[in-house]
Amino acid sequence: MKGLRGAKLGEYLLTILVVVTLNFLLPRAMPGDPFLFLSGEEAGDIIVPYSEEQREQYLEFYGLNKPVVSQYFSYLSELCRGNLGFSLYYNAPVSSIILNRLVWTIFLVLAAVLFSTLIGVALGCISAWYREKWVDKSLYTLMITISEIPAFLLGLVLLFTLAAGLGLFPLSGAMTHFADYRHWWDKAYDILHHAFLPVTALVIARLGGMYLLSRNSMTTVLAKDYIRTAQAKGLQKKRIIYRHALKNALLPIVTRIFLSIGGMVGGAILVENVFAYPGLGLLMRQSVMYHDYPLIQGIFLVVTIFVLIANFTADLVYGKLDPRVGQLGVAEK
Amino acid sequence: MPKKRSLTLVISLLVLLTFSCGLLYGCKIDKAKETSKTEGKKTADVIKLAGGDYGYLTPYAHYPRGPGIFKMRLIFDSLLERDEKGYINWLAEKYEIKENGKQYLFTIRDGVKWHDGKPLTAEDVKFSFEYAIKHPMVSSTISEKDIEKVEEVGDRQVMVTVKKPSAVMLSNLGTSRIIPKHIWEKVDNPKEFLDKEAVIGCGPYVLTDYSKEHGTYRLEAFKDYWGPKQRVKVIEFIPVSEGILAFEQGEVDMTGVTPDVLQRFEKDPDCKIVKAPAFWGYRMLFNMGETAVFQEKELRQAFCYAMDKQDMIDKVQRGAGVPGCAGILPPDHVMYNSKAKQYDHNPKQAEELLVKLGYDKLENGVRVNSKGEKLSFNLLVGGEVRLAEIIKEHLGKVGIEVTVQSVDGKTRDARVQDNKYQLAITGHGGWGNDADYLRERFSSEKKAGGGISPNLMRFKGYSNPELSELLEKQFETIDENERKKQIFKAQELLAEDVPEIPIYYTTGYTVYKPAKYDGWMFMFDHHSLEHSKLSYLERN
Numbered sequence: 001m002k003g004l005r006g007a008k009l010g011e012y013l014l015t016i017l018v019v020v021t022l023n024f025l026l027p028r029a030m031p032g033d034p035f036l037f038l039s040g041e042e043a044g045d046i047i048v049p050y051s052e053e054q055r056e057q058y059l060e061f062y063g064l065n066k067p068v069v070s071q072y073f074s075y076l077s078e079l080c081r082g083n084l085g086f087s088l089y090y091n092a093p094v095s096s097i098i099l100n101r102l103v104w105t106i107f108l109v110l111a112a113v114l115f116s117t118l119i120g121v122a123l124g125c126i127s128a129w130y131r132e133k134w135v136d137k138s139l140y141t142l143m144i145t146i147s148e149i150p151a152f153l154l155g156l157v158l159l160f161t162l163a164a165g166l167g168l169f170p171l172s173g174a175m176t177h178f179a180d181y182r183h184w185w186d187k188a189y190d191i192l193h194h195a196f197l198p199v200t201a202l203v204i205a206r207l208g209g210m211y212l213l214s215r216n217s218m219t220t221v222l223a224k225d226y227i228r229t230a231q232a233k234g235l236q237k238k239r240i241i242y243r244h245a246l247k248n249a250l251l252p253i254v255t256r257i258f259l260s261i262g263g264m265v266g267g268a269i270l271v272e273n274v275f276a277y278p279g280l281g282l283l284m285r286q287s288v289m290y291h292d293y294p295l296i297q298g299i300f301l302v303v304t305i306f307v308l309i310a311n312f313t314a315d316l317v318y319g320k321l322d323p324r325v326g327q328l329g330v331a332e333k
Numbered sequence: 334m335p336k337k338r339s340l341t342l343v344i345s346l347l348v349l350l351t352f353s354c355g356l357l358y359g360c361k362i363d364k365a366k367e368t369s370k371t372e373g374k375k376t377a378d379v380i381k382l383a384g385g386d387y388g389y390l391t392p393y394a395h396y397p398r399g400p401g402i403f404k405m406r407l408i409f410d411s412l413l414e415r416d417e418k419g420y421i422n423w424l425a426e427k428y429e430i431k432e433n434g435k436q437y438l439f440t441i442r443d444g445v446k447w448h449d450g451k452p453l454t455a456e457d458v459k460f461s462f463e464y465a466i467k468h469p470m471v472s473s474t475i476s477e478k479d480i481e482k483v484e485e486v487g488d489r490q491v492m493v494t495v496k497k498p499s500a501v502m503l504s505n506l507g508t509s510r511i512i513p514k515h516i517w518e519k520v521d522n523p524k525e526f527l528d529k530e531a532v533i534g535c536g537p538y539v540l541t542d543y544s545k546e547h548g549t550y551r552l553e554a555f556k557d558y559w560g561p562k563q564r565v566k567v568i569e570f571i572p573v574s575e576g577i578l579a580f581e582q583g584e585v586d587m588t589g590v591t592p593d594v595l596q597r598f599e600k601d602p603d604c605k606i607v608k609a610p611a612f613w614g615y616r617m618l619f620n621m622g623e624t625a626v627f628q629e630k631e632l633r634q635a636f637c638y639a640m641d642k643q644d645m646i647d648k649v650q651r652g653a654g655v656p657g658c659a660g661i662l663p664p665d666h667v668m669y670n671s672k673a674k675q676y677d678h679n680p681k682q683a684e685e686l687l688v689k690l691g692y693d694k695l696e697n698g699v700r701v702n703s704k705g706e707k708l709s710f711n712l713l714v715g716g717e718v719r720l721a722e723i724i725k726e727h728l729g730k731v732g733i734e735v736t737v738q739s740v741d742g743k744t745r746d747a748r749v750q751d752n753k754y755q756l757a758i759t760g761h762g763g764w765g766n767d768a769d770y771l772r773e774r775f776s777s778e779k780k781a782g783g784g785i786s787p788n789l790m791r792f793k794g795y796s797n798p799e800l801s802e803l804l805e806k807q808f809e810t811i812d813e814n815e816r817k818k819q820i821f822k823a824q825e826l827l828a829e830d831v832p833e834i835p836i837y838y839t840t841g842y843t844v845y846k847p848a849k850y851d852g853w854m855f856m857f858d859h860h861s862l863e864h865s866k867l868s869y870l871e872r873n
Contacts, residue, residue, distance in 0.1 A: 030743065030744075031740075031741075031743060031744040031747045031748070033747075089396060090386075090388070090396070090545070091388065091394055091396075091524060091525075092545070097545070097546075100545065100546040101546050104546070145344075159574070159575070159578075160578075163578075164575075164578045164581070164582065167582065171573070171574060171575065171578055171579055171582060171584060172572055172573055172574040172575070172579070173547065173571065173572045174547065175547075177542075177544075177547065177549045177551075177569065177571050177572075178542060178549070178551050178569055273574075274574060275574055276548075276572040276573060276574035278546040278547045278548070278572070291743065
């Protein structure tokens with residue numbers, strides 16, 4: 001078992017190295033540099049011009065005029081010391097910028113994963129039990145339809161209908177600013193109130209996948225003999241589904257949960273742009289626009305690490321849940 | 334059979350759902366209009382505007398973009414300030430220009446306090462200039478190349494001696510921010526000075542809240558402000574994803590609108606629509622160094638006659654624009670010369686010019702001369718593909734073939750910088766700035782310390798000695814009337830030569846509710862109401 005884990009660890013480290021290298025090279029392959037402002041993107045934007053000397057000064061200050069190879073190695077050495085660099089545009093350490101924003105993105109992602117799993121699995125179980133009946137058919141069609149709608153589009157629809165149209169939810173942001181909260185639960189409610197629409201958009205987008213997976217998994221399990229035995233024994237329907245079948249059907253669902261965390265970050269980023277939610281989404285877009293190399297590298301590195309951690313955890317959990325997989329690992333070695 | 338029925342049921346349910354959502358949205362907006370008409374309010378307790386992160390508001394830490402600069406300026410005052418017509422005395426009670434522009438004597442106002450209560454003295458002003466020379470601010474206008482020395486004269490006066498007199502020196506000195514000596518003299522690395530003391534200025538507003546990740550700011554009126562009383566007590570900048578929605582919901586008190594949404598607000602008696610001055614524009618560049626035929630003035634003039642600028646405005650900007658003036662300066666500019674040559678849409682005239690140049694034969698719709706050289710060029714654009722395609726159409730009608738090459742904005746900027754293009758289109762703001770940018774753009778004399786900004790580009794391949802001489806001269810002319818005459822002549826020369834073509838200037842529309850607050854004004858060279866300091870202060 002340990003050997004298997006060691007090999008896996010090595011694989012992940014290699015992946016990180018490749019990703020870091022790509023993250024380093026790709027932004028620098030973009031034409032233009034962070035200090036060249038010749039045109040304004042938004043009509044009406046005033047930009048402060050840098051003179052030739054100022055540009056040279058900045059390039060030197062940030063070490064951007066050294067040869068690429070030496071920049072790369074200094075970046076790697078800094079990385080090993082935990083220093084993600086200094087943002088060219090925001091004038092602050094990359095790690096602190098990302099950390100502040102990351103919290104909000106993680107909040108959205110975890111909430112979305114939690115709810116989409118709970119609802120998806122519950123609906124999937126119901127569907128599996130009533131397979132081929134009208135409950136199943138209507139749920140199935142509904143889920144298929146909405147699962148293909150991208151999260152940001154859902155976000156826009158929710159924004160226009162529930163927020164702007166009905167005024168039930170705030171239009172943007174993570175909380176009401178400059179408000180006095182008398183109790184901590186007022187603040188908590190406010191944050192939840194603001195998070196409702198973005199999370200809903202993400203949940204609906206992911207629901208279809210989770211539902212279909214659990215439906216399939218449950219159907220396979222429900223066809224097994226021991227379920228028939230349970231039915232024959234006269235056990236209650238609920239007990240059979242949730243106590244006996246679900247546990248065994250859980251395997252693919254669990255792996256799917258962890259894998260979807262990685263994908264969810266991508267969807268969260270788009271939804272954040274719709275709701276001006278202060279997560280990594282806007283940050284990522286701006287850093288690419290402004291050619292802020294350290295920040296771009298930092299953000300993509302963090303996102304990659306998240307996905308890898310999620311994968312790694314999925315592997316571990318899977319091994320624990322299904323002893324057969326663990327044994328197989330030993331057998332492989 | 335059951336399968337089909339449930340499917341149709343689900344689909345019809347979805348359609349109904351979407352439809353009703355749309356109705357609900359429409360209903361809500363109609364309800365918002367049922368308010369009575371009231372007069373414009375001249376004071377306000379809280380004004381909410383769209384935020385975004387533009388950095389911590391010290392003169393060294395804000396980001397180099399418009400909204401950051403102007404927010405910082407609400408906290409830090411300068412010797413002069415901008416109103417609708419020009420510069421007015423601000424921290425400087427009065428000023429004198431001596432020795433024909435070599436010396437500037439500023440008399441500093443009495444009774445000015447910093448936000449921490451300490452008094453502002455001439456020492457602070459002297460320090461501010463010297464510090465800004467040593468550590469250039471983000472939007473710095475002075476450097477050690479310009480200033481020889483700064484001296485304190487008596488109790489409340491500061492004398493600045495410059496190395497060479499120039500027409501822009503007064504405004505450069507006048508808009509440089511004054512910072513407290515007792516705080517910044519201990520700071521060696523101003524960019525990283527992000528303490529609470531760093532935002533102590535003497536301006537009308539104090540920064541009470543700033544959140545980088547949310548992009549929020551809160552500015553409160555400074556009680557002991559020396560100047561005109563603040564009409565707005567608190568300004569809050571909050572994040573907004575969709576400006577128009579936020580404005581309709583009352584989350585922000587002002588928003589920019591595009592022409593297609595204009596009717597919604599035109600019918601609303603509570604909303605006032607203001608058209609912004611046209612200080613953002615597109616221009617077409619000719620790379621005369623690489624493509625020799627562009628050095629023929631008649632060819633460039635032919636381009637002008639061939640292009641129907643109003644048509645482009647109607648198609649690309651939905652009518653929200655002003656056709657470009659060949660004299661470069663836009664009509665809203667304080668030094669605009671309306672008598673300079675104009676090029677109305679005249680394809681016949683364009684063709685005549687091309688024939689005169691020798692391009693009299695047509696080969697597959699493209700003009701060629703006797704040597705077989707075709708009038709066929711590459712047009713490099715960033716995101717302005719639609720504009721480029723319309724230009725291509727117009728030029729095609731007179732026999733000039735254009736191939737549009739579209740890349741991303743930064744790529745286009747890099748290639749323009751490196752002179753790797755034939756024709757290019759670039760768009761940017763700042764057309765309302767001091768007319769000196771004409772010199773930076775079109776004078777073929779090399780100037781030390783030129784800036785790389787959208788206005789200021791090294792111009793290869795173009796040389797007009799008369800124009801260059803005039804532009805260099807206006808730079809040194811202190812007398813305003815004399816200088817205006819020179820700028821007027823420069824526009825006439827430019828209009829005749831057309832080294833580059835201003836295509837059109839965009840105008841924007843801003844909407845606000847006078848019942849909430851109606852103190853907004855435009856500075857003479859800027860397009861944004863909320864950026865003006867005087868918008869928030871009492872006027873006489």
